[in-house]
Amino acid sequence: MVRHLTDLQDNETAVISKVKGYGAFRKRITEMGFVRGTRVRAIKKAPLQDPIEYELMGYRVSLRKSEAAMIEIAPCPPKGELPEYHSTQACVNLNELTHTFTESTSKKVPLRGNKGAAIQVALVGNPNCGKTTIFNHTTGKHERVGNYGGVTVDIKTAHFNQQDYRIDLTDLPGTYSISEYSPEELFVRKHLAEELPDVVINVIDASNLERNLFLTTQLIDMNIKVVIALNMYDELQARGDKFDYQRFGKLIGIPIVPTVASKGKGIGTLWDKVIDAYEENVPDSRHIHISYGTEINDSILRIKTEVKKHNAINDALHSQYVAIKLLEEDKAFTQQIAAYTDSQEIIKTAQEEILRLEKTYGAKTETVIADAKYAFIRGALQETYQPAATREEAKGYKSDKLLTHKWLGIPMFLLFMWGMFQLTFTLGSYPMEWIETGVTTLGGWIQSSMPEGMLRDLLVDGIIGGVGGVIVFLPNILILFFCISLMEDTGYMARAAFIMDKVMHKIGLHGKSFIPMLMGFGCGVPAIMATRTLDNRKDRILTMLIVPLMSCSARLPVYVLFISAFFVAHQGLILLSIYTAGVLLAAVMAILFKKLFFKKADVPFVMELPPYRLPTLRNIGVHTWGKSVQYLTKMGTVILVASILIWALGYFPRNVSYTKDYEQEMALVAQSDSLTDEVKEERIGALAIAQESEKMESSYIGQLGHLIAPVIAPLGYDWKIGVSIITGLAAKEIVISSMGVLYQSDLEADETSVSLQKKLQEQTFTSGSHAGQKVFTPLIAYSFMLFILIYFPCVAALSAIRREAGTKWAVFTALYTTSLAWLVAFIVYRVGGMIF
Ligand code: GDP
Ligand code: MG
Numbered sequence: 001m002v003r004h005l006t007d008l009q010d011n012e013t014a015v016i017s018k019v020k021g022y023g024a025f026r027k028r029i030t031e032m033g034f035v036r037g038t039r040v041r042a043i044k045k046a047p048l049q050d051p052i053e054y055e056l057m058g059y060r061v062s063l064r065k066s067e068a069a070m071i072e073i074a075p076c077p078p079k080g081e082l083p084e085y086h087s088t089q090a091c092v093n094l095n096e097l098t099h100t101f102t103e104s105t106s107k108k109v110p111l112r113g114n115k116g117a118a119i120q121v122a123l124v125g126n127p128n129c130g131k132t133t134i135f136n137h138t139t140g141k142h143e144r145v146g147n148y149g150g151v152t153v154d155i156k157t158a159h160f161n162q163q164d165y166r167i168d169l170t171d172l173p174g175t176y177s178i179s180e181y182s183p184e185e186l187f188v189r190k191h192l193a194e195e196l197p198d199v200v201i202n203v204i205d206a207s208n209l210e211r212n213l214f215l216t217t218q219l220i221d222m223n224i225k226v227v228i229a230l231n232m233y234d235e236l237q238a239r240g241d242k243f244d245y246q247r248f249g250k251l252i253g254i255p256i257v258p259t260v261a262s263k264g265k266g267i268g269t270l271w272d273k274v275i276d277a278y279e280e281n282v283p284d285s286r287h288i289h290i291s292y293g294t295e296i297n298d299s300i301l302r303i304k305t306e307v308k309k310h311n312a313i314n315d316a317l318h319s320q321y322v323a324i325k326l327l328e329e330d331k332a333f334t335q336q337i338a339a340y341t342d343s344q345e346i347i348k349t350a351q352e353e354i355l356r357l358e359k360t361y362g363a364k365t366e367t368v369i370a371d372a373k374y375a376f377i378r379g380a381l382q383e384t385y386q387p388a389a390t391r392e393e394a395k396g397y398k399s400d401k402l403l404t405h406k407w408l409g410i411p412m413f414l415l416f417m418w419g420m421f422q423l424t425f426t427l428g429s430y431p432m433e434w435i436e437t438g439v440t441t442l443g444g445w446i447q448s449s450m451p452e453g454m455l456r457d458l459l460v461d462g463i464i465g466g467v468g469g470v471i472v473f474l475p476n477i478l479i480l481f482f483c484i485s486l487m488e489d490t491g492y493m494a495r496a497a498f499i500m501d502k503v504m505h506k507i508g509l510h511g512k513s514f515i516p517m518l519m520g521f522g523c524g525v526p527a528i529m530a531t532r533t534l535d536n537r538k539d540r541i542l543t544m545l546i547v548p549l550m551s552c553s554a555r556l557p558v559y560v561l562f563i564s565a566f567f568v569a570h571q572g573l574i575l576l577s578i579y580t581a582g583v584l585l586a587a588v589m590a591i592l593f594k595k596l597f598f599k600k601a602d603v604p605f606v607m608e609l610p611p612y613r614l615p616t617l618r619n620i621g622v623h624t625w626g627k628s629v630q631y632l633t634k635m636g637t638v639i640l641v642a643s644i645l646i647w648a649l650g651y652f653p654r655n656v657s658y659t660k661d662y663e664q665e666m667a668l669v670a671q672s673d674s675l676t677d678e679v680k681e682e683r684i685g686a687l688a689i690a691q692e693s694e695k696m697e698s699s700y701i702g703q704l705g706h707l708i709a710p711v712i713a714p715l716g717y718d719w720k721i722g723v724s725i726i727t728g729l730a731a732k733e734i735v736i737s738s739m740g741v742l743y744q745s746d747l748e749a750d751e752t753s754v755s756l757q758k759k760l761q762e763q764t765f766t767s768g769s770h771a772g773q774k775v776f777t778p779l780i781a782y783s784f785m786l787f788i789l790i791y792f793p794c795v796a797a798l799s800a801i802r803r804e805a806g807t808k809w810a811v812f813t814a815l816y817t818t819s820l821a822w823l824v825a826f827i828v829y830r831v832g833g834m835i836f
Contacts, residue, residue, distance in 0.1 A: 005068040006052070008042040014073040015039055020196055021070045025315035032061055034071055036117060066312055118159070118166045119278050120195065124188060124219065125203030126212050127174030130231040132156075133261035134203060135171040138271070155191070162271050165278075170197065176211070178218050180332040192224060193317075199274050203229045206236040206243070206258070209385065210377055216252070217373040221325075223287055223318040226254045227273050233258035233266070240388035246284075248384040253286040289320060292372040294532055295360055299327060299353035306346045313340055326350035327357070328366045360622060375494070375610035382498070382609055403492070409499040416492070417518075420483040424522075424553075428476035435475070439468035458647060465737055466643020467636065476553055478628055480522040485623035489615035498609065507587045508594035510534070513543040517586065520550030521579075524797035526627050528804055538598045541805045545593055548793035548817055549586040551579050554732040558788050561736060565757035566781040574782075582789050585820070638796045642730030646738065649701040656698045662691040696742060701726070715783060715825045718765055718775050725787070731794045779836060783828040791821030 008014055016038050019029055033056050034040070043053040043060060050065040123131040135141070139158035156171040172191060173184040180186055192200065202219055204212040219226050230236075230245055249256035257273050259266035276282045291297065303323035308314055313322065325333040327350060334350075337343050357365045382404070403409060443464045450456040487493040493515055501511030512534050519527035527547045534540045551559075559575055567574045669675070669683045696702050697719075705723035712722050720742040728735040743759040763775040776784075792814055793801075802810035 003073050005040065005042075005054070005063070005071040005073055006065055008040075008054075008073060010042055010044055013039060013041045013076050015076050016071055017074040018072040018196065019070065020072070021315045025067065025070070025311075029067065029071070032056075039076060040073070067315065070315060118168055119199060119275070120168045120170070120197040121199050121201060121274060122170045122172055122191065122195070122197040123201050123203055124172055124178075124192070124215065125174060125229075125231075126176050126205060126208075126215060129174065129203045129205040129212060130229075130259075130261040131171055131174060131203045134201070134229060134231070134259070134267065134270075135169060137261060137264050137267055139169060155187075163275055165275060167271070167274075170195075175215065177215060178222075179328065180330050186332060192222060197224075199225045199227060199277050201229050201270070201274065202226050202254075203231050203261075206230050206232045207239070209243075209381060210374070213377045213381075214370075214373060216254070217290055217376060220252065220254075220288060220290060221318075222321050225277050225285070227270065227277050228254050228256040229261075229266075229270050230256050230258040231261050234260045234263070242386040244384040248380055250284050251380045251383070253284065253288040255282045255284050290373065290376050292324075292369060294530070295357060296327065296365070296368065296372065297532060299357055300324060302353060303327070303346065303350050306349045310340065310343060310346060313337065313343060313346070322346075323350075324369065327354060328369055329354060329364070360619075362616065362619065371610060379494070379498070379609040403495050404498050409495075413496055413499050416487075416496075420480070423483065424476050424480045428479050431475035432472055435472050439464060439472065443468070454651075457651065458644070462644050462647030462651075463640065466647065466734060467640050474628070474632070476556075477522060478624065480553065481526075481627040482620065482624045484519055484522065485620045485627070486615060489619055489623065491610045491612045494609055507590040508598075509543060509590055510539055513539060516543050516547055517550050520547040520552060522553055524548055524550075524552050524793055525800045528797060528800040531804065541809055542590060542593055542598055544801050544805055544809065545813055545816075546586040546590050548797055548813060549582045549589065549790065551582045551789050552732070552797075554794065555788055557733055558735050559785055561739075561757065562760075562781045562785050565760050566776065566778045578785055578789055581786060585790065585824070589816075589820075638730060638794070638799075642727075642734065642795070646701065646727045646730070646734065649704070650696060650699045650738075652700060653698075656695050658691060658694055662687050693742075701738075712822075714829075715787070715822065716780050716829050717784070718763075720763075721775075721784065725791070728788065729792050729795065731796070732788060735788060779829065779832045783825040783832070786828060787821045787825040789821075790824055791818045793817060 003014070005014075005016075016034055016036055018036065019026065019034055021029070038056055040054050040056040043055055045052045051062040052065060052068055053060055053062045054068075055061075123135060125131050135156065135158070139160055141156075141158055155173070157168060159166055159168045161167070170191070172188050175182070175185045175188050178185050178189045178192070180189075191197075200219060202216055204216070216226070216228065228249070236243060245256045245258060255273050255277060257266055257270045259270055261267065273282065277285060292300065300320065300323040303326055304319045307317075307319040307322050322337065326337065326346070334347065338347055354365050357368065361368050403412065405412075443460050446456065446464070447460050450459070484493075487496065496518070497511040497514050499511070500514040504511050504514055513531070516527045516530040516534075519530050524547055527550070528544050531540045531543045531547070534543060559578055563571050563574050666684050666687050669680055669687070672680065675683070697706075701723050702719070704726055705719040708722045708726065709717075709719040712725070717725075720739070723742055724735045724738045727738040739760070743763055760776050760781075761774075765771050765773050765775055792798075798810050798814055801813055
């Protein structure tokens with residue numbers, strides 16, 4: 001009979017033999033000193049039997065009853081005698097404990113104080129992988145060994161001594177999985193969950209890695225201490241396969257020992273590793289989370305949030321495991337959770353998420369999760385495992401051979417990218433024109449049908465001008481998102497990450513960071529959200545920091561305008577140079593930030609390789625639509641507010657005292673007899689524009705522009721550029737609309753860009769030392785484009801960073817990008833000025 005801390009009578013003393021439970025509970029309880037081998041005495045129970053007060057290590061603590069129930073105890077043996085109870089445990093004297101703890105130099109405090117303890121070890125693996133052979137070899141027992149499945153039905157245990165420990169070894173039935181489908185599976189799962197072996201030996205048949213490793217992924221989910229016995233290693237060698245198992249072990253965070261159980265090879269090392277693992281002495285050992293893709297990860301997160309609110313469940317089980325099991329719709333497990341009081345919220349959340357996922361994927365969540373597990377295995381194997389040539393074809397690695405080829409991989413990838421951008425811009429230009437016409441028609445219609453006044457100005461110039469300018473880019477964005485969804489759903493995106501991994505490592509990032517960066521060319525908001533696929537928070541933040549340097553589609557109109565105005569020759573090349581500048585700066589910044597903030601050594605991780613799939617149109621439609629809605633709502637709300645704000649800042653104050661009486665001069669021109677109608681119209685137009693410009697200069701936004709003029713003067717910019725830069729904070733597209741107003745192009749819709757180009761070319765400084773000189777030279781135009789590329793990512797992108805990484809990093813991004821933009825523009829202006 002196993003006793004628990006709750007069973008302890010007042011004043012009775014016992015020794016802790018096992019602490020169950022996970023997560024924060026385990027951490028807290030360990031910190032309080034509830035570790036194996038500690039002597040504990042019950043003091044008294046509170047009036048309602050809860051909480052209970054205990055004394056250990058010379059001080060008193062009270063535990064909730066539910067917490068105490070998770071701690072197993074054993075009677076304390078008389079002094080000098082070896083303990084003899086189910087989980088053999090020496091009574092450790094506290095002084096001895098502290099002594100060994102302080103002596104230890106390694107970071108993780110090894111449980112050396114527990115020498116002599118009993119370690120519970122279980123053998124888990126597929127049928128026929130050699131578990132019983134290992135069991136027999138080490139224990140000297142002669143259990144029946146069969147070379148067909150299902151021989152081990154009963155559980156067998158034996159104990160033996162190894163180093164200073166006593167090892168209780170259990171041979172479990174062979175299973176391919178630990179779900180609920182067969183009694184064996186359920187049995188193994190129950191054993192792992194209830195007996196909580198200290199270390200699990202996962203025996204793997206080296207001749208069938210992929211299938212055997214599936215079980216391993218489930219052990220990873222359960223967050224159990226695992227050592228892998230890579231058994232039948234002789235067969236792997238005989239075939240001539242190459243398997244870098246050490247690297248593989250590092251990737252999945254589990255130490256691996258090759259064994260040939262039938263000949264007893266490697267078994268000694270295996271036990272050493274088991275003891276190391278028990279003592280937490282294995283550097284490669286770490287708990288990883290398998291990435292199930294954004295959608296499932298989101299669902300897992302939501303369920304985990306619910307689990308964390310439920311103390312009893314959160315203490316008893318690993319929350320990640322609970323979430324995955326519930327999503328898999330594991331009946332037995334769901335019942336187990338449902339049996340807890342107040343667990344309805346968790347079950348309800350899980351059911352909602354299952355529905356959501358099944359809608360998205362059109363498949364059972366269990367299948368999707370299994371696919372992701374295999375993708376994980378395949379990804380890890382792709383990097384470490386090279387089957388001998390004859391077997392390669394059969395294994396289905398064939399399709400990957402071409403796309404992830406050493407030499408052809410990258411050129412083919414670039415070709416796909418080129419195709420994607422080409423499609424985005426050429427195909428997108430048609431609907432773009434239609435929408436543009438629609439927007440201007442709508443504006444014109446309101447202009448002519450509404451009475452003059454502030455409301456009309458707000459509608460036409462503020463809302464339609466501002467929001468309309470953004471909606472125009474919707475087709476490009478839809479196409480870009482369509483391509484990205486296509487790449488994701490076919491499984492090519494994962495290969496792209498794979499191909500780019502080496503390159504990305506050079507800048508301190510992983511191949512997986514490449515996907516968000518790629519998406520950054522479309523829109524920063526979904527790109528920043530895509531960083532969720534990265535496992536490590538540091539990598540995630542680092543990627544977020546540089547994603548804004550990927551030139552998003554909103555900046556394209558600015559480049560198009562300036563390139564067509566100032567660079568007649570080599571237009572494509574200039575555009576490419578801007579995009580390249582962004583990528584190069586991102587690389588430099590990544591290296592710098594890595595050095596500054598995230599110095600810690602890399603942990604290797606697996607890049608999943610999902611199977612290639614023919615994507616359904618429906619799925620791609622759903623994904624594209626989802627991304628577009630994200631874009632539209634995030635951008636739409638921000639842009640709407642910003643447009644109105646900018647419009648208002650330019651519109652007020654209304655009572656401007658002009659330098660001359662424009663109304664009168666216009667009237668004079670109109671009355672003049674000596675002029676033709678054509679000339680009259682022209683002059684009146686010029687006067688109206690001059691008036692508008694004067695009004696703009698004295699408006700709030702004009703004042704703001706003058707305010708920052710000194711800051712940007714070293715870059716050779718005038719105050720109007722300053723205003724455009726400020727308005728661009730909301731969204732980069734707005735830079736153009738504000739320039740349109742400031743540089744007084746007559747805003748005839750279809751001529752806007754043409755006339756704005758001319759105006760930009762002719763623009764001169766009105767005051768200061770440069771008065772009379774042209775504002776825009778090609779050099780200024782280029783430096784301005786770079787400035788727009790680099791400075792302040794739009795408000796929507798920043799709020800995405802804030803959501804994902806926190807306010808601190810959002811503020812940092814805003815500051816560093818803006819300073820960098822200034823610096824780069826300054827250098828280009830000064831150095832360029834010396835050359836040209
Ligand atoms: P279990 O079902 O996991 O308990 O597997 P068994 O221990 O019953 O072993 C299945 C068969 O594999 C037996 O015939 C063993 O002799 C054989 N076997 C076990 N380990 C090895 C090994 O490392 N190399 C080879 N070639 N055969 C092995
Ligand atoms: Mg067996």
